[in-house]
Amino acid sequence: MTWIGIDLGGTKVYGVVHHADKIKTDAKRKTPTEGGPDAVVATIAGVIDDLGGIDGIKGVGVGAPGPVDHAAGVVGQAPNLAGGLRDFALGPLLSKALGGLPVYVDNDANVGTLAEHKRGAGKGAVDLLGVWVGTGVGGGLIFDGHLRRGRTGYAGEIGHIVAVPHGRLCGCGHEGHVEAYAGRASMEREARARAAAGRTNRLVELAGEGRMTSSVWAKALEARDPVAVELIDSAVSALGTAVADAVTLLDLDTVVVGGGLTDRFGPTFVGRIEQATRDQMFNQSSPTRVVPASLGDQSGAIGAALMAAESASST
Amino acid sequence: MTWIGIDLGGTKVYGVVHHADKIKTDAKRKTPTEGGPDAVVATIAGVIDDLGGIDGIKGVGVGAPGPVDHAAGVVGQAPNLAGGLRDFALGPLLSKALGGLPVYVDNDANVGTLAEHKRGAGKGAVDLLGVWVGTGVGGGLIFDGHLRRGRTGYAGEIGHIVAVPHGRLCGCGHEGHVEAYAGRASMEREARARAAAGRTNRLVELAGEGRMTSSVWAKALEARDPVAVELIDSAVSALGTAVADAVTLLDLDTVVVGGGLTDRFGPTFVGRIEQATRDQMFNQSSPTRVVPASLGDQSGAIGAALMAAESASST
Numbered sequence: 323m324t325w326i327g328i329d330l331g332g333t334k335v336y337g338v339v340h341h342a343d344k345i346k347t348d349a350k351r352k353t354p355t356e357g358g359p360d361a362v363v364a365t366i367a368g369v370i371d372d373l374g375g376i377d378g379i380k381g382v383g384v385g386a387p388g389p390v391d392h393a394a395g396v397v398g399q400a401p402n403l404a405g406g407l408r409d410f411a412l413g414p415l416l417s418k419a420l421g422g423l424p425v426y427v428d429n430d431a432n433v434g435t436l437a438e439h440k441r442g443a444g445k446g447a448v449d450l451l452g453v454w455v456g457t458g459v460g461g462g463l464i465f466d467g468h469l470r471r472g473r474t475g476y477a478g479e480i481g482h483i484v485a486v487p488h489g490r491l492c493g494c495g496h497e498g499h500v501e502a503y504a505g506r507a508s509m510e511r512e513a514r515a516r517a518a519a520g521r522t523n524r525l526v527e528l529a530g531e532g533r534m535t536s537s538v539w540a541k542a543l544e545a546r547d548p549v550a551v552e553l554i555d556s557a558v559s560a561l562g563t564a565v566a567d568a569v570t571l572l573d574l575d576t577v578v579v580g581g582g583l584t585d586r587f588g589p590t591f592v593g594r595i596e597q598a599t600r601d602q603m604f605n606q607s608s609p610t611r612v613v614p615a616s617l618g619d620q621s622g623a624i625g626a627a628l629m630a631a632e633s634a635s636s637t
Numbered sequence: 638m639t640w641i642g643i644d645l646g647g648t649k650v651y652g653v654v655h656h657a658d659k660i661k662t663d664a665k666r667k668t669p670t671e672g673g674p675d676a677v678v679a680t681i682a683g684v685i686d687d688l689g690g691i692d693g694i695k696g697v698g699v700g701a702p703g704p705v706d707h708a709a710g711v712v713g714q715a716p717n718l719a720g721g722l723r724d725f726a727l728g729p730l731l732s733k734a735l736g737g738l739p740v741y742v743d744n745d746a747n748v749g750t751l752a753e754h755k756r757g758a759g760k761g762a763v764d765l766l767g768v769w770v771g772t773g774v775g776g777g778l779i780f781d782g783h784l785r786r787g788r789t790g791y792a793g794e795i796g797h798i799v800a801v802p803h804g805r806l807c808g809c810g811h812e813g814h815v816e817a818y819a820g821r822a823s824m825e826r827e828a829r830a831r832a833a834a835g836r837t838n839r840l841v842e843l844a845g846e847g848r849m850t851s852s853v854w855a856k857a858l859e860a861r862d863p864v865a866v867e868l869i870d871s872a873v874s875a876l877g878t879a880v881a882d883a884v885t886l887l888d889l890d891t892v893v894v895g896g897g898l899t900d901r902f903g904p905t906f907v908g909r910i911e912q913a914t915r916d917q918m919f920n921q922s923s924p925t926r927v928v929p930a931s932l933g934d935q936s937g938a939i940g941a942a943l944m945a946a947e948s949a950s951s952t
Contacts, residue, residue, distance in 0.1 A: 389920075449788060463886075465780070472888025473764060474923060482919035483882045487801060487874065494919055559802065567798045567882055571778075573787025604797035604809055605704075608789060 327627030328384040332402035337369040340627035381424035383630025385433035395427040426633040435462025437625030443616040447576035455581035459501040485560035503560035510534040523549035536586035562598020580615025642942030647717030652684040655942035696739035698945025700748035741948040750777025752940030758931040762891035770896035774816040800875035818875035825849040838864035851901035877913020895930025
């Protein structure tokens with residue numbers, strides 16, 4: 323059976339046609355920065371047109387940035403979409419735009435985790451934590467082979483575990499969360515704040531007014547810029563604490579770490595997180611593995627297609 | 638149907654006969670400090686004799702201190718039993734001593750959590766975390782109404798979540814775990830270390846060479862002893878961080894806090910933990926409750942009986 327998977331990101335909408343565990347074709351468009359729910363739905367429908375339309379398609383899965391009520395297809399909050407949306411009824415609206423075709427919506431970190439579990443680095447794991455290090459830090463949980471969404475759709479939010487009590491302010495308004503140390507937006511804020519306070523650094527020099535991309539980070543690290551080294555060390559340490567906490571609480575066998583920053587820095591970054599995890603976790607005889615994600619930036623769209631297929635078969 | 642529940646503790650073995658959600662009778666003996674596995678099994682068999690024997694009894698459940706392989710009935714490590722046991726085949730040995738009667742073994746924090754979920758403060762919760770603050774800090778997880786044991790039987794170990802990175806040394810050998818701040822053994826070590834370093838305190842004065850009991854803590858707090866106040870503040874803060882982490886990661890609706898210290902300090906202690914949790918958790922709209930356990934020191938034995946009944950019906 324053929325499914326469409328959509329990765330609805332803050333900057334682009336990426337879609338794939340997925341059949342028999344393979345991508346048949348893909349397409350992308352820019353995420354609208356204004357226009358509200360209608361603009362987002364129209365852009366997704368446009369990507370689906372680019373993919374060849376819905377002829378022979380069983381349904382559509384969408385991975386969305388923000389907490390999702392999976393049963394209702396509603397995205398609770400998406401500050402990065404079309405100027406900021408709340409209670410966005412994406413599933414019903416997109417289904418209507420597609421003439422009633424079934425549409426299933428889930429959190430982007432959840433579908434990425436599902437993809438890595440079914441097709442990527444987490445294949446064969448019974449229980450799995452996916453950690454997504456990007457603009458923010460997201461996570462997804464697989465228990466006994468199935469996504470664990472939690473009562474309100476918030477399960478897996480490893481980015482908002484406390485890494486440092488009363489530590490650096492997180493974008494969510496609380497202190498010391500993992501995302502405040504390991505999310506790219508927060509790391510960029512910190513690098514700029516240090517420059518403003520007199521600690522000039524390569525990160526700010528290279529990025530200028532622009533976005534501090536993964537390649538800016540890579541170059542600053544190659545030059546052994548002390549601020550870049552310090553900020554990455556703090557990110558590794560925060561991620562190691564959070565992963566150790568999750569492994570200890572849930573007795574997990576596999577942790578997959580992905581996302582833009584991870585893909586750029588590769589196995590060394592993940593190896594350091596694994597070491598920081600082992601240094602802090604309780605059960606030292608546990609064979610828990612911390613491994614890099616293997617599907618790159620296609621994991622979200624693949625996972626969205628897989629999630630749609632699973633949701634359809636379980637209803 | 639009638640079941641026996643046994644709470645196998647480091648100082649006493651407490652047993653109940655449990656029928657139709659009521660305790661019919663109870664009994665206790667001292668836990669042997671030497672004699673190995675045989676002495677522990679003989680003491681439990683003695684308590685069962687005191688309870689009236691196994692006539693009409695469907696089976697026995699035991700809550701044991703340490704990680705348990707539930708399927709095999711084996712306790713991995715129990716440093717507090719009979720001079721220290723490893724890979725203690727409690728289930729098979731006790732069943733043999735009882736002429737083949739079914740025996741089910743689980744971790745003490747797990748069965749306590751089950752009891753609070755079925756009969757106590759966590760009644761009606763779909764997902765539940767139980768936190769047990771005693772000599773150490775234990776925990777248990779209920780998901781979708783069932784105990785979550787994890788792959789190796791270690792799930793729920795909230796006492797070994799990192800509360801303070803690179804913080805106080807935990808009994809398990811790692812730094813900064815919750816138990817290092819909120820477990821009574823560790824708090825006592827810390828109070829004595831501070832006295833030895835010149836910070837005389839009421840805790841050490843009241844306890845002398847003896848054990849620093851819950852009532853010693855209560856008296857020192859009433860006297861506003863600064864060391865006692867500081868140590869309890871750190872315990873509340875560590876527990877709040879760990880509970881916030883678990884709630885954020887798992888999207889839990891209910892957290893029950895019990896154990897000796899909690900029973901002594903009551904709702905104020907738990908209310909402070911709830912506040913510390915709310916201050917650090919991500920989803921502020923979550924209706925998560927943190928409540929005191931309600932079954933007191935019978936929760937372990939009741940939970941062991943309930944666990945046995947559940948295990949029998951699921952096999």
